[in-house]
Amino acid sequence: MNAQTAAGAKPERKVPPTSVRGAAMRGVAARPGHEAIETKGWLRAHKWLLLRRVSQLGILALFLVGPWFGWWIVKGNLSSSLTLGVLPLTDPFLVSQQLAAGQWPYREALIGGGIVLAFYLLVGGRLFCSWVCPVNLVTDAAAWLRRRLGLKGGKAPAGNTRHWLLGFVLVIAAVTGSLAWEWVNPVSMLHRGLIFGFGLAWGIVGGIFFYDLLIAPRGWCGHLCPQGAFYALLGRASLVKVSAAKRSACNDCMDCFAVCPEPQVIRPALKGVGQDHPLILDADCTTCGRCVDVCGKDVFRITTRFNRSES
Amino acid sequence: MTMNDKVKPTARAAASAPSPRRRFLKDAAGVAGGAGLLALGAGMYAKQASALPATAIRPPGALAEDDFLAACVRCGLCVRDCPYDTLKLAKLGDGVATGTPYFEARAIPCEMCEDIPCVVACPSGALDRGLTDIGKAKMGLAVLIDQENCLNFLGLRCDVCYRVCPVIDKAITLERMHNPRSDRHAMLLPTVHSEHCTGCGKCEKSCVLPGESAIKVLPIKLAQGSKAEHYLRGWEEKDAAGESLIGDQVELPVRGLEDKAYGDTRVAPGEGPQVPDYKPAQLPGGGLDSGWKP
Numbered sequence: 001m002n003a004q005t006a007a008g009a010k011p012e013r014k015v016p017p018t019s020v021r022g023a024a025m026r027g028v029a030a031r032p033g034h035e036a037i038e039t040k041g042w043l044r045a046h047k048w049l050l051l052r053r054v055s056q057l058g059i060l061a062l063f064l065v066g067p068w069f070g071w072w073i074v075k076g077n078l079s080s081s082l083t084l085g086v087l088p089l090t091d092p093f094l095v096s097q098q099l100a101a102g103q104w105p106y107r108e109a110l111i112g113g114g115i116v117l118a119f120y121l122l123v124g125g126r127l128f129c130s131w132v133c134p135v136n137l138v139t140d141a142a143a144w145l146r147r148r149l150g151l152k153g154g155k156a157p158a159g160n161t162r163h164w165l166l167g168f169v170l171v172i173a174a175v176t177g178s179l180a181w182e183w184v185n186p187v188s189m190l191h192r193g194l195i196f197g198f199g200l201a202w203g204i205v206g207g208i209f210f211y212d213l214l215i216a217p218r219g220w221c222g223h224l225c226p227q228g229a230f231y232a233l234l235g236r237a238s239l240v241k242v243s244a245a246k247r248s249a250c251n252d253c254m255d256c257f258a259v260c261p262e263p264q265v266i267r268p269a270l271k272g273v274g275q276d277h278p279l280i281l282d283a284d285c286t287t288c289g290r291c292v293d294v295c296g297k298d299v300f301r302i303t304t305r306f307n308r309s310e311s
Numbered sequence: 312m313t314m315n316d317k318v319k320p321t322a323r324a325a326a327s328a329p330s331p332r333r334r335f336l337k338d339a340a341g342v343a344g345g346a347g348l349l350a351l352g353a354g355m356y357a358k359q360a361s362a363l364p365a366t367a368i369r370p371p372g373a374l375a376e377d378d379f380l381a382a383c384v385r386c387g388l389c390v391r392d393c394p395y396d397t398l399k400l401a402k403l404g405d406g407v408a409t410g411t412p413y414f415e416a417r418a419i420p421c422e423m424c425e426d427i428p429c430v431v432a433c434p435s436g437a438l439d440r441g442l443t444d445i446g447k448a449k450m451g452l453a454v455l456i457d458q459e460n461c462l463n464f465l466g467l468r469c470d471v472c473y474r475v476c477p478v479i480d481k482a483i484t485l486e487r488m489h490n491p492r493s494d495r496h497a498m499l500l501p502t503v504h505s506e507h508c509t510g511c512g513k514c515e516k517s518c519v520l521p522g523e524s525a526i527k528v529l530p531i532k533l534a535q536g537s538k539a540e541h542y543l544r545g546w547e548e549k550d551a552a553g554e555s556l557i558g559d560q561v562e563l564p565v566r567g568l569e570d571k572a573y574g575d576t577r578v579a580p581g582e583g584p585q586v587p588d589y590k591p592a593q594l595p596g597g598g599l600d601s602g603w604k605p
């Protein structure tokens with residue numbers, strides 16, 4: 001089977017038939033990651049995805065066992081919380097809006113904001129997006145369905161819209177003197193809704209799902225979300241990075257590009273465009289590890305920003 | 312145009328295509344415009360929807376509404392630490408700023424906890440920790456809003472709102488009035504005093520009327536008129552100065568009421584100036600008519 005479809009390719013660079021490029025050559029729907037499942041087994045081909053889901057749902061569960069079973073491990077929500085009655089954590093994005101609106105918070109919120117800020121500065125900014133944020137479950141589902149239905153096209157706004165939006169969110173907070181963005185912010189709204197009740201917030205979450213599915217591929221998290229843009233700013237110098245360390249083994253199947261929520265960050269590292277080391281240093285990479293999972297050639301690995309080695 | 316481009320690719324491209332710098336500026340303007348519109352939409356929505364419904368009362372210690380909306384991070388920690396489940400976070404569509412805490416007195420009022428756990432829990436400063444005595448809270452102001460249905464206004468003795476008030480006899484008193492309908496009974500009118508009312512809503516919760524309460528807690532801004540600054544209250548001035556500012560007044564007698572205290576103009580039947588050949592009208596078949604005429 002491989003021999004027919006990959007005829008002409010160099011023997012060690014055979015393009016797998018189910019991959020994005022292999023399927024395009026055969027004119028059928030692609031199953032990115034299929035080859036990885038065959039070579040590594042299903043579990044290893046979903047390792048980071050599973051770990052991520054455990055992290056996202058686990059964090060949500062910590063917030064939910066309080067209201068559901070009366071075990072108050074964590075109170076509050078992602079905007080601000082208190083763990084075991086001692087550890088305050090506050091979203092620095094909210095503290096920034098609050099400061100822009102001209103309010104100085106109490107010590108708890110400042111300390112909590114500082115702890116969260118330090119963590120993401122140090123470890124990885126958009127780790128928040130892929131390992132914590134509940135909206136990621138929604139947009140991942142939309143992206144998955146989009147691939148399965150083979151939906152093509154759609155138009156996403158420019159990727160830097162989110163940076164402008166982030167700026168305007170702070171400006172609007174300063175001008176109106178209120179946390180205007182928090183009236184509509186789907187990120188805090190979804191998390192709060194799951195814990196405190198939804199009201200009409202389902203509409204906004206559904207809106208994002210269908211926007212990503214039908215209108216703009218990876219539109220919300222990849223192009224619009226100002227909260228993601230905020231955390232990307234924090235991640236500019238953070239420690240944990242993905243490296244295309246075994247890029248010499250890449251067979252150009254394009255599967256990583258198909259599953260990556262920020263595909264533009266891969267090329268410089270994988271193909272050595274504009275840089276010679278294999279590290280993905282672009283702060284938009286969410287360190288989700290999906291590229292690690294779906295690569296049948298084990299090109300990627302999660303490592304630190306100081307590890308520029310290739311193998 | 313494409314033909315021309317093909318003929319002299321380099322020269323044409325350089326001449327007709329906008330410079331990368333201008334392209335960048337144009338793109339950036341478009342993107343910024345889109346993002347700006349989105350943010351503006353959010354801002355306008357927030358502004359036009361920021362009026363609180365009259366029955367939504369903020370927790371004790373809440374900053375003035377404008378500042379509150381700038382400070383509250385919508386975490387719900389106050390909600391979690393309220394032992395009576397009084398507070399709730401507004402959901403989208405509730406008419407209160409999404410995610411901010413409030414309560415509805417008719418559903419669950421504030422029990423005025425002595426240690427004010429909601430204020431202690433708030434990390435953002437939206438609930439002011441300067442409030443340490445719950446008796447000084449100003450969540451709202453109770454108003455006896457329906458005098459047509461309040462049982463005490465009808466001359467009965469309900470008094471429930473008065474009895475349940477945690478600040479009884481200060482925040483709410485029963486004021487004795489003559490009942491002009493029966494002419495021989497008193498009415499005890501529940502009367503709220505803004506100086507002491509905390510806006511806890513216990514009275515609204517307990518009003519015995521079946522549906523809506525006759526006494527309601529409203530945001531202070533709705534409940535109170537502004538003070539008429541130009542009008543000096545003679546009695547207050549007198550108290551402050553220790554004597555009347557306009558000296559002692561000549562008390563003129565009122566004909567027919569000579570034996571009453573000065574200023575008491577209440578007249579019982581048979582009292583006061585009598586018209587010689589006046590006969591009270593007889594109602595047909597009436598035996599209980601007191602003869603009182605409005």
Ligand code: SF4
Binds near residue numbers: 242260262288289292
């Ligand atoms: S490059 Fe890899 S880790 Fe980074 S966002 Fe894309 S798939 Fe996730």
Ligand code: SF4
Binds near residue numbers: 371392393396420445
């Ligand atoms: S004072 Fe007590 S009852 Fe009232 S809102 Fe605060 S915690 Fe709840």
Ligand code: SF4
Binds near residue numbers: 412432
């Ligand atoms: S605890 Fe403070 S910041 Fe949190 S919801 Fe209540 S008032 Fe808002």
Ligand code: SF4
Binds near residue numbers: 509513
């Ligand atoms: S709201 Fe009602 S019960 Fe509460 S203090 Fe005021 S008068 Fe008393």
Ligand code: SF4
Binds near residue numbers: 470518
């Ligand atoms: S409880 Fe209601 S009906 Fe009774 S006196 Fe108070 S306001 Fe009137």
